[in-house]
Amino acid sequence: MSSDVDTIMQAAGVPKRAGAGERPLDADGVLRVLRTGEFAFETGGTLPGVDIAYETWGTLDADAANAVLLLHALTGDTHVARGISDEPGWWDGFVGPGRTIDTDKYFVVAPGMVGGCNGTTGPGSAAPDGRAWGSRFPFTTIRDSVRLEERLADALGVDAWHTVIGGSMGGARALEWAATLPGRVRRCVPIAATAASTAEQIAFAQIQTQAIRLDPDFAGGDYYRAPAAGPGEATGFGEGPVAGLGIARRMAHITYRSDVEFDARFGREPQCDEQPLGSPSLDRGRYQVESYLDYQAAKLVGRFDANSYLVITEALMSHDVGRGRGGVEAALGALEGIEFFVAAVDSDRLYWPAQAEAMAAHVPNRPNVEYIRTPVGHDGFLTDVEQLSAALKRTIFAD
Amino acid sequence: MSSDVDTIMQAAGVPKRAGAGERPLDADGVLRVLRTGEFAFETGGTLPGVDIAYETWGTLDADAANAVLLLHALTGDTHVARGISDEPGWWDGFVGPGRTIDTDKYFVVAPGMVGGCNGTTGPGSAAPDGRAWGSRFPFTTIRDSVRLEERLADALGVDAWHTVIGGSMGGARALEWAATLPGRVRRCVPIAATAASTAEQIAFAQIQTQAIRLDPDFAGGDYYRAPAAGPGEATGFGEGPVAGLGIARRMAHITYRSDVEFDARFGREPQCDEQPLGSPSLDRGRYQVESYLDYQAAKLVGRFDANSYLVITEALMSHDVGRGRGGVEAALGALEGIEFFVAAVDSDRLYWPAQAEAMAAHVPNRPNVEYIRTPVGHDGFLTDVEQLSAALKRTIFAD
Structure with a gap:
């Protein structure tokens, strides 16, 4: 983990969050970038450097025990909640001072997934020849994103996340964090997600x-x-x-x-x-x-x-927490010591509730699946996530 | 209904059903064509002539009371069952001598839908200028197909169908037959269909x-x-x-x-x-x-x-049995004297069972919905239609 070459800097220009003039590097909801060195992708291909764009809210405790990693979905981004600008985030109302994920208590970190287009290195980023990577961008897996976000944890001084949480593909990312780096995850909250993308997905x-x-x-x-x-x-x-x-x-x-x-x-x-x-x-x-x-x-x-x-999308197709780990059930069953909170949307027909039930049945703490009840379908993880607030405050965010 | 210009003829060439040498015009499962005259489409546009390809099985009774109109789905065709050739049809096992739709008793007629490509006039057919109609082909509705099939009924000497039956879009066509020409339909069997295409469809x-x-x-x-x-x-x-x-x-x-x-x-x-x-x-x-x-x-x-x-596909999007008839419930409620048999596939997530239930609740004879039970989904109307055989033989095909 070449953390010696990692540098945190203000993002060069993300117009929709600009306009706040001088902004401190640690202000809430400000896009910044970890410049990190060479990265070899899981299934082949290497980039000489990867930028990981991210935003944070709140302050890391002295013992670095209050850090929450919040992972976005397929076309999500780092702007989860308002910060020093008033631009609403995609989980506004769920994350912030006094909210379910209370940024007065927790230090929330939201990185962009590698391959993306909102500041994190992706196919539109410049290769050393000055052209965009384009078709040359390596095949990416969810595990690649975990390995890169590990560098961010290192750079921020977070040995273990209090909680890793996400919905949809963010839930897959959270689960892969737990399975890839179990010693660095204390609690894991996959919402409207699956342990392995199914044939239909x-x-x-x-x-x-x-x-x-x-x-x-x-x-x-x-x-x-x-x-x-x-x-x-x-x-x-x-x-x-x-x-x-x-x-x-x-x-x-x-x-x-x-x-x-x-x-x-x-x-x-x-x-x-x-x-x-x-x-x-x-x-x-x-x-x-x-x-x-x-x-x-x-x-x-x-x-x-x-x-x-x-x-x-192809990274999400590749998602299989059991790959190389003896299958899904073995991989989940091995995650002793991590507290799982598993949630589903009752009307979801992309990530069927049965998939959340199967996941919950195989993690060591065997939680009951918590349901978001809405006719909306999968997007309930965005529109109605606050239905989980009471249960989350009783369990994951009780301290 | 310019039936004076309608002519029934052997199809010129449909290779996959060819090779039987001399075939009588009324042999089972032989493609033939009704050439009919000018047709003005419901929402605009006119063709100078329309060919309706069709196949039949069995023999029309002297009183023409045993004729069954069998309507195919979106990419279906006229070849429902084996005939003088052994090529299997898409409802083989359901239609034939001694089968549920017993061609020893019933005269089964399966026409191709206008707009298609298997012998019935469609965009690939020649316009008078010698070019294919292509982009010039008129917008087509399910009601257009009914009006053209009415000409086929006339040409065959069928005043009223014993039964009109179909699955998926074939069920929509069956329902439109009942609503458009209620005096010519005695029984109607929509399977895995809806009274009006929904927003999701x-x-x-x-x-x-x-x-x-x-x-x-x-x-x-x-x-x-x-x-x-x-x-x-x-x-x-x-x-x-x-x-x-x-x-x-x-x-x-x-x-x-x-x-x-x-x-x-x-x-x-x-x-x-x-x-x-x-x-x-x-x-x-x-x-x-x-x-x-x-x-x-x-x-x-x-x-x-x-x-x-x-x-x-656009015809199916347009499907709404209630259009111009005071809405779906009024249109269905008006169909006194037609015996409906409504069926659904329990695992169907394109034509949800609830849609069949709603349909059955509004036709005058209020049938219980009969279910095909299979994990397959919508295609159960093809793969498992024989689950309906007992119920159909007790009711629709009891005589």
């Missing part, structure tokens, strides 16, 4: 990667006008195969929500005065639900790089 | 149509080397946006099956000696489930035209 993911690669603007993955300009710089937004990325997002988004919710919100209504029944040689008008998916697609395309989507 | 469909249109070989829908050569000729197989059509099929296929089945069949196994974990700049190896979806995609691309997939 792989199937949904395959389609998404194929839609991106089908787009004529994919250009074999080397579509960048220019690589990221510096550490912490976001890359690839709106570039390359945006139509394919949009289709991938629509696909994913359906699996994140539920039939019941779509039916209640949209039914068969046409969008405003559009006419869905019409000649396909003209522009067919849309149903409301189509317009909604178009909106979701456009939003993601404006904030995410297609290659990062590919890299991280 | 529309959402899944939108993605599929977008994947096809994203393919650079789509060429705006005008990709045919040549139109169909004659009546009953299949068109467009393997032409145009085959990659996009393959993605659409993969997407659809996941919704046709189930998480449980995929997990049991494939788990996380790699395909043979392929290596799913590897550099994306190389050809990444596949998981078994990916190889399976690739196979499903290739199979469809070899037997279906992408434009037909678009036309019929």
Whole structure:
């Protein structure tokens, strides 16, 4: 762990969090970057250096026992909650002073996953030849992200995390942290996640990667006008195969929500005065639900790089906590001494509750699965996470 | 109903059913064609003539009271069962001499849906200018198919169908028959279907149509080397946006099956000696489930035209038995005198059982929903339809 070459610095430029003028390096919710050295990926390939963008909230105790590692989902980022700027985070209300993850008590660290596009090194980052890595970016696994985040723990002086927590792919990352570095995890909270991506999750993911690669603007993955300009710089937004990325997002988004919710919100209504029944040689008008998916697609395309989507999606497909560890049950069963808190969304049809139940049945402390009850589907881990607050405060965050 | 211009003829050439030499025009399972005249589509557009390909089994009684209309699903065709050739059909074992739909007793008629590519007029058929209709093909609704099949009923001398039956989109077609021409339907059997396509079904469909249109070989829908050569000729197989059509099929296929089945069949196994974990700049190896979806995609691309997939998918999106009839409940409630038999697949997550329950609750005879119980998902209407045999023989096919 070449921590001797690791340097923490302010991110060079992430416009959406800029504008606060002089900001102390340890202020809440400020994007900064750990520059770390050469990294050899689990399944092959090496990068000469990796930047890990991250944000923190709160203050590390003298004994470094109050650090919480909070891991984002597939297209999530480091901005979990408000900090010195008022920009809301994706778990706002759940993380902050006096919140469930109380930043008056805990030091919360949220790193970006390697392969991403929000400041952490990914396919849009510059290779030594000055071009973006693009198609040359190594195949990435969830375990690679754990090994890189270990360097961040070292740099921050955290020997063991009080808790590692995440939802969806963040839950997979949390579980891999526990299995890869069990001595550095005291509590683990996977929410709406699985111990190993299933055949169906792989199937949904395959389609998404194929839609991106089908787009004529994919250009074999080397579509960048220019690589990221510096550490912490976001890359690839709106570039390359945006139509394919949009289709991938629509696909994913359906699996994140539920039939019941779509039916209640949209039914068969046409969008405003559009006419869905019409000649396909003209522009067919849309149903409301189509317009909604178009909106979701456009939003993601404006904030995410297609290659990062590919890299991280394939990492998630690779997720299997039992790989090389004698299978899932053996891997989970070996994690004595870590307190697990396992949660699921009752209406989730991407990470079925049965998968959380199976996970909980095989970790040593055998917790009851805690449920978020909502018709929304998988995205309940974002929209309704506070349903877990009481149970979390009784257990994981009781001290 | 210009039945004076309608002519029934042997299909010009459908290779997969050819080779039987001289075949009588009324032999079981022989593709033939009704050539019918000008047709004005429900939402605009007119074709100067429409061919309806169809097959029949059994013999029409003197009083024409034993005719069963059997309607195929999205990518189905007219070949429901074996006939004078031994080629198996998609409901083989369910339809035939001594089977549930007993062709010793019933005269079974299976027409291809307008817009298709297996002999019925569709986008790959020749327009008067000698080119394929392609992008010029009119927007098609399920009601258009009913109106055209009405001409077939006229030509065959069937005033009222003993039963109209179908699964999935075939169930939507059956229901539309009942609602559009209630005087011509005595019994109606929608299986694994809905009274109106829901927001989620529309959402899944939108993605599929977008994947096809994203393919650079789509060429705006005008990709045919040549139109169909004659009546009953299949068109467009393997032409145009085959990659996009393959993605659409993969997407659809996941919704046709189930998480449980995929997990049991494939788990996380790699395909043979392929290596799913590897550099994306190389050809990444596949998981078994990916190889399976690739196979499903290739199979469809070899037997279906992408434009037909678009036309019929958009027809299914438009499906709403309540449109222009005061809503679904009013439309169903008005169908006095038709005996409904409603069936669902318990593990179906595309046409949820709740949709069949809602349908059954609003048709006048209020049947109990009959269930196909299988872990397979929606495709249970194909793989396990014989679970309905006993109930169907007690009710619909009791005479």
